[in-house]
Amino acid sequence: MQKQATQFIALLESQQLLSPDVLDELRRQVADSRTRLTAELLAKLLVDNGHLTKFQATKLIAEIREPLEEPEEEEELGFAEESSLPTHDKSTGKGSSSDSPLAEMLFDEEEEPAELKVGELAEVTAEVVEVPPPAAAQALPTAELSDEALLPPVSRRLPPKKKANPYDSFRILGVGLILALFLIAGFFLVNFFWRGNADERLGRADDAYEQRSYETAATMYQEFTEIFPANDQASYAKVRAALAAIRKDVEGVPDPKLGLDTALEQLPPIASESALAEQQSDLAGALIALASKFNDRADAAETTAERKSLMAAMEQLLALINDPRYVGAQQRNQQAPTLNRMQEDRQRILRDIQRDEELAAALSQIDKKLTDRDTLAAYDIRKQLVNRYPLLEADSGLQERVRRATEVQRELVEAASLNVQLSDQPLSAPETRSFVLAHRTGKAATSLAGEVLFVKVKGAVYGLDGESGEVLWRQFVGRDFHSEPLRLGQGASSDVIICQAEKGRLARLAGKTGGTLWSADVGQPLRMPAVDDQDLLLATLDGTLASLDIGAGQTKWATKLPQSLPCAAGVPADKPHLYAVAEHSNLYVLARADGSCQEVVYLGHRPGAIVVPPILLLGQLFVFENINSSLAKIRVFSTTGKGLGLSETQIPITMQGNIVVSPQIDGRRLIVQSDLGQIEVLDVEPTAESRKVSSIAGIPNNLFEPKLSWLTTDSNRLWVSDSRFTRLDLQVASGKLSRVWIKNDGDRFTGPPQKHGETIVHSRRLRGNQGVRVSAVEAESGNPLWETDLGVPVTLLAAGDTGLDVVNTSAMLFSVDKTALRTEADADPGQGKPSLSFTDPVWLSDGRAVLWNQSRANQLAVYSPTGQKLHLLAAALGTASPSCAAVAVGDHLALGLDNGQLVMIDPSNGSLAATPYQPAIEPGRKVRWNTPAYLPQGQALIVASDLNKLVRLSIGPELRSLREVDLESPLVGPLLPLGEQVCGVESARVGDSLLIFDATTLAQVANLLLPGRLIAGPFPQTFGCILQTESQLLAFSSQGKRLWAVDFPNSQLVAAPQEMSGKLILATRGGNVWTLDADSGAVLGQTDVGQALSAAPLVLPAGLMLGSDEGAVLALPVPSGAAPDSKSGGGQ
Template structure:
């Protein structure tokens, strides 16, 4: 019987009806028991202890009996009988007189209290009396003797079953009532048939009963689960929760029990999340319930539903926060939401697939959350900023208040319209107005020209073309680079030149009509001068003591603003100060007022560096009004423009766009207010817009043009866009405009005229000229003559042109400000060559308006520089715009000749080097060639290192060793090669370099030195000129700026802040502080002294032995050519197109 008990336990385990620990304990007791334990006894014990219901026990025993019916039957009675759930059949029913014994019937008992009570077995076992069996013959059948071997196996086993000995004690009796078998009747020939039939019928009934019980049991569970699902789908979450929980409790072994547990929790969360406006209820339910689902088998398949619930709850948190006003309450909601996000981020509840499916919703939810958190931070910072601003205003620190506001607006742009901030701004603005005070300006007024170190200068220019008769008697004022020129309007002849500096923007102003004078300024020095138009002599010069913006001319008034915030009015005739006031802020641009034809306005508008626009009275400078704009520092590059009651302010809000703000004013220019939404330009406005009648033409640095029309009588929207041209470039570039009579002239990389078609509200191109040139100054129009200034492509000079304004055709052209690149002796005098290839013989004329020789005929792409002296005394300059072109200067006429060398598509990558009377050039194709200047052809065989197809190579300027007739060169492979120069170039040595070299190679004694650049710093390296073996090296005290230069004493180098001389053995001889501006050339040797010039215009005289400073002067102009000593003076070429004579400095000055 132990076997059936073990099978029963296996059945319990397979259906997961008992916990594993209980099953383990039953198996242990079964193994240790010495008495017989049956499956029926174990089932009864489990029912008594509440582990199984009677219905479950009956079903399990029936299943076990059905499985054992396939084999021999050893037990008497049915399992239900053994359990005591069904009463035994009375013995009297099996009397001999009855027919065949009735077939056994399997009874199915459900959990009903009345049936359970009737099915309980009694503990008392009553012995049954055994009556002798009577055997009677069947009707019509003879009696047949039956022997034992005729019995069926079942009958044989029944007859041979052992019975309990009478002497056995009650304790040894089995748990079920003992049944007394009737005496074996005599053999009956039909017993075998009866027994087989009854057994078969009993088996069929048992099997049918099993399936019937299973059908009703399963049907009841499916119906309950279906009802729970229906309630869940109908959003009856409370009913669904109860139904799921009941199912899980009633059917714990059902395969859907885990599903019901998970669904019960989901329904509870949904009920809390969707049934209440406060999302915290849903969160609390989720926090309390979800941890209990960890490990549930059905959780994985329900993750999609759970993810939807949690994410919807998170969205509800955001929506609740959006409806909440208090910052503290919103912050608390976001804190609670953080707990919900932890559940969402837990892969046990929201898996990767669910996260991917819900990605758009998750992204929107996170974006909303970040927005809300940003709003919370914004509100907290706003409260803090308001408190800080109040403190600044109490201390009358308006700039500090503006800085706090600006910092807050930069982080949170939407706060720009905040009412509380606007109130503080209004308070600060009112305070700003009271802080505008009159100031006593220490104006230094003089009528003498400024002192310079230059003793004499020669202006080199070249004029060509017919005169412009319409400009007869007129003087033109134009600025080219850092100088203002006065030119005769009819011929283009240069009358005078006045240097004002290159680094601060300024333009000359024209005072008067026919006998006009020029107002010029040196903004970095704070100097303003009125120059006589005919000769450039100053009538007066005023120094304001600090850097200024370009002044504004308004009739006889000259309005000036310093960068520090001082605004002054000067009289144009005498330079006398009328008034001066000090603003509480720095200024961003020049002052502005009404222009001619724009209407009368007694006000002056000054744009502060940031935040405010000041309105001053032109008569006495009192502050009439302060308008808060809120613009950033550095965002405005041009002054405001007032036109017909509208004030236009141009604010560059980014590198790609500009906002045109439109402020309306009264007829007196006051009561400013923004009258309409701003207009947006593509690009920045960096040059002043132009007025054409009632229209304003604006162009951006990306080429977009807008024509704005002002209708003064309109009640609203007085400014409208008449026509627009889209941007034409993606890279910013400066352009200049001139508008007149619906014609717009635009000068940037070309000059074009655009006609405004008022009828069609469009613009059309009329003509285009000078494509590829770069225009450098504002356009001027006198009558019907247009004056413009441009740099031709590939050149460095400025060409001033007078042209017909209708057609653009030129009258005369004057080339000036062309850099001088060579000065040398010429017979008994001196000659100079500029970068356009024009040669001038210097004499007594201070202004040359025509070159002595001009072989290049002022064509584009002329840039002759890098003068190299050949062994025969000739000088060669290379055209850096077209490196196959050379200019040769000789003593015989013509003194200058131009050569073109056939280099194919290759370009030279370094300055040329003289090799005897030939020239060595390193090309980007990798070749190093010798050029025969007599034939303008390549001499001999060039040197060609191995390069990959399409690779471009850069050569350092090589050095020629005349004693060994060898050329030593370096490239960026990097390698160093030694080449024999006999019959072409042939390599004799080559070494690989660790780092690429920068600058030229120079010979110092028998060594070659060069500078290697590494990330750690620059190092001067020495190489043996015969075998290229590396020698000494010396770390530079900074990065190389210019050099190295070969001197008798050693190698001279300039770094960023130092000048050093190093011996051929690699030892520093001396090091001094020196400007960072690059040297123009190697030092000019004069005995034991050196003269050096920087490109910024400083001239130093040093002792070559120890670097002691002997003299220093500043010519205040950029220099461009090597110096030449002329007695006690130095001649040097200027970037401004002039040759300057400077006495050799003898007075030391403080080092910079």
């Protein structure tokens, strides 16, 4: 049978039905096969692999098996008996009858193909096709491919002789076979020319794609998939066809939506194609390019609706880009920069869409507000929108609304009737008589002879003799609102305007005497007034501007603005207009003659952004706007010759910090300083065509925290006062500010310096001191001529042998008699040096008082009623500092130090009177002590600290621990003896409690919850103790029983209440003096002295003496008459 297979292969070769490579492979496998191979088996295999049709195979088998011509005997190819063959069931496709055609028996489609494989070859044509290498072909099966398995057994039998068929001749059959072969060959030839070669077709499609002929390429790829559906490049062609269609619309059509529609149509069918993975980079580039096209189209769109539609469509495209089937992780990483830019552009466009929608809504709301003439609400809507979208500030629609709102604002300005109450009485008629304490040193300032200087120190205005620095008069005006005395002229005849801004009062005082020429009560709080020529310009907080005649205080005119005013109006000298900045948004230009509104300019500033008046210089109006806590800008508006027609003509000048004090004018220059130390010298060139204001010199900011500072200038010289006094010279040629000298480094200046000729007067607080020193210094060198200490707090009042002895915190002693003004101290052991702050006097048993210096840890001031009344000494504390107030132990002092020691000091010489007590502490630990409690009957001290220990110490040559107990929480405030007990206050999360301990065993015997947190006390009283919480004053007996409680303001008591004939006299730091019944706590009287108090009241038969934080002693009668809002409660 191998011979028959060989003949079959030869017949194939002779008819050129297979390519030579396939024929060679067939020969090799037939030769290597160990089983018999039949022609039928090979034919079936070739049909299954698409190399032959069933018709071709049938004809070839017929030729191989055609019997030889035998004249005598007819040989017949028979089959098995009919009974042994299976019948053919059409419904199942199984079996065949004996008379079925041979092709139907051999090539039943339901049979399993043979194991013989001749590679995946293209359908046989007249051309040679690719054949896989021999290694790809599998060996023929050895046991299953016998001809017996495929064909029924063949039997030979001699049929009965019959008459020969004339059509069985070879001529007829051969001619028919040849014609059939020609027809088959023609069919394949035509098919070949029509279909062409697969590689060539694919190559032509790729060339068209690379040349961006996407429409042609898409057609060619589609034809390839239809012609060669079984080709291994068919998946590639399908993907490429989709890509070409997408790129055609992406790159060739302006509307990106068409490209999106194409992508949505083409991509889903190819999502599962195997070739898509290798084309993802190309697809990613096309989709991202389409996304960028959406962004570009949206940028060019004229309407918000069109942009919104494009962005909505782009959402579908982003879904495709985010689908890993189309854009993989690798492509996403490679395209990350482009994707990021695309997303940023998209977010910008979406934000623009939202901005435009909000703009449209805001314009509608603003129109409604303007219809209602509610300009402030309209401004707020605009401001909120511009804060979110700063570029909208230049929007024409918003600018038009601003113009309309500005017109409405101008219409809302109206004349006002300001009810000013005039009198010739002082601003306040105090019930108290004051004794002013000042201390002057130095020499005369001859250049100021005949001058009267006006300075404000803390809450009082002083008139000083310019030549000597002596105090001529004092008038208390208050600290709540900032105000400075306004000088009305030069020389001895100059008067001054003073203002109690928080009370809405102002007065004109005679310069020499301080007498009141007239006073006016406006009835509402004022901003700092401004003076020019004979006009006094007032600005109230509610937005009223008024002009008063300086001579008599009469009102000339008053104008009500629709907004409040954050500062005084800018009043340029000898100009017909004044400039008032509103609390926010607008600047108003008013006629100086009658207050009529001439112009309104929209600034758009936020509330509180402008705190100094505008300044007009050479036709340029300067507005100083603080943008935030660390940045300010100087806005420059050009004006016409009459000061109208304001227009912002140049970019604002920025400064680090805030501008909180008025800049100074020096000729054609404006010097501006910020609270972070930056200085800018601005030069005005009115003839310049564009930028008329420029910075010609400056100093960068040099402070990390805001600090109030002032400057004065004259002839290119600047004097700056902040934490030191500095002179700077302006070098115009080099554009620099050069520093000449520095004085008073470390001090804190408290007001603007005043330049009088070549003398400068400034005020400052020395470092470590509580008073203010006013100095007249030489402008050229900064050296002092005279110095006067004012406003030094009084810390001790005592009845002396010749009058009232007063000690202030600078360790100056004054013996006060009936003289109202003291210009020099009786004793000054501190010699006016820095770091002097003596407070909290402790009275010893021998009548002396000891004051501790809070600025210098080891320094004491000892007051004695006789002899040398005041002297200073140093205590032997080493490097340690006191961490609590001292307590008197006979003639000695006991106090705790931060190094953990508790010491006993002899105030006669400052030495240690006993060996200190030292608890065990960790190295470097700082200990906070409570003021100890002294038990004279037991000669013991009860001490406590933040070590959470309560200790009883014996007093002797050594402070020795007798007993100690643990505390749950540290105590606050001092310890205080209560008979045989000791009390202290414990602060816990739930509140403060008064704890009472047995003085001997230290066992806790009571825990009384207080109504609020402790702010002062406990203070010793004859009946027990008094302490002050945030809302009440409470009294306890010596047994720890609560006696009474009274509602009390949250202002700390200055010192322990003073007892007087069953009454308690209390003074608070805020300036209130109370009289209470000692038994019930009922309020018997109360008065407000109007200024802060700093010393314990001294009770005298004629009344009370109070020490003021303003450096004065106040005398007043004991308050009587219950306060209207006071409440008292009985004991509990």
